[in-house]
Amino acid sequence: MTERLPLFPLSTVLYPGLVLPLHVFEQRYRTMMADLAAGPEPHRFGVVAIRDGQEVAPTGQDTRNPALAGLNPDPAQALYDVGCVAEVASLQRRPDGRYEILASGTTRFRVTDLDPSGPYLTASVEPYPDEKGEEAELLAAGVDRAFATYQKRLAGARESSVAGKADLPDDPTVLSYLVAATVILDTPAKQRLLAAETSAERLREELRLLRREAAILGRLPSLPAVELTRQAFHPN
Known part of the structure; x- marks a missing residue:
């Protein structure tokens, strides 16, 4: 079954069962956390790793701007398509607007469609079950x-x-x-x-x-x- 999740690209890989502490300072991810906090529990988002040598251009930004030179405007090229759902255990907003997050990986997913049109990336994802396998x-x-x-x-x-x-x-x-x-x-x-x-x-x-x-x-x-x-x- 496909569902839509907000995406948090990171330069690391999150695995099911592992803890993920995050210090959120970028405005687009502050907006994401504010939206999660305002929504129903459990608060969940998808973590996908950024490919080596790539950096995702900020959503909605004109990459012709010299200040954004070298950033990849296509998240489908800059990000891996298998990620992990992160479920928030603790979400605290600091007075300066930044967030301190403690989340944990739950299940794997595969991205089927990316949407960069909003204030932050979202994606349609489908479960990627993990069978035990032989031996x-x-x-x-x-x-x-x-x-x-x-x-x-x-x-x-x-x-x-x-x-x-x-x-x-x-x-x-x-x-x-x-x-x-x-x-x-x-x-x-x-x-x-x-x-x-x-x-x-x-x-x-x-x-x-x-x-x-x-x-x-x-x-x-x-x-x-x-x-x-x-x-x-x-x-x-």
Whole structure:
């Protein structure tokens, strides 16, 4: 079933079950939050990630203006089409008109139509269900182990200590989103994890990424600085 949501583009990816704190200062998003606050609960909006190297032009602005040079006037090109619904837990308006928001990701959606004509972006979206997929439990066990190794090597590279191992969730889908949100990756990689068709597909990709990143981190202390940079930005 299609529904219409206000959209909040961000330079990061929101996953179901994860918390999203927001400090809202742009006028168009202040307007969005005021409209949400005036509407019925639950207050919900869609979060979509901005593609690397893109920036969305303010809604309704003439991008021929030199001050807006380089901004993409077409949000369909600047934004990914799979996002996550954010449900507001706390919405506070400050005296200067800014908002402090605490929201959490709930479900995935796919954008079917964008409307840039209003004071902020809205979109028609359809649910994007997350099936578990084959071998999800087996893959989850492998990700659990690989994530522990990644954390230890990351702490070593930062010359910090790892706190006692926290219990990771047993549910493969919940685990897949928690790991996706925690691992240090660029936006395209994080978006691919969000858009995976099944939890098993996401876990399989996470297992590959965790092993790759752990291997890179394991080599860092023994490499000269120039080689460290090459390895960090151009992994095999």
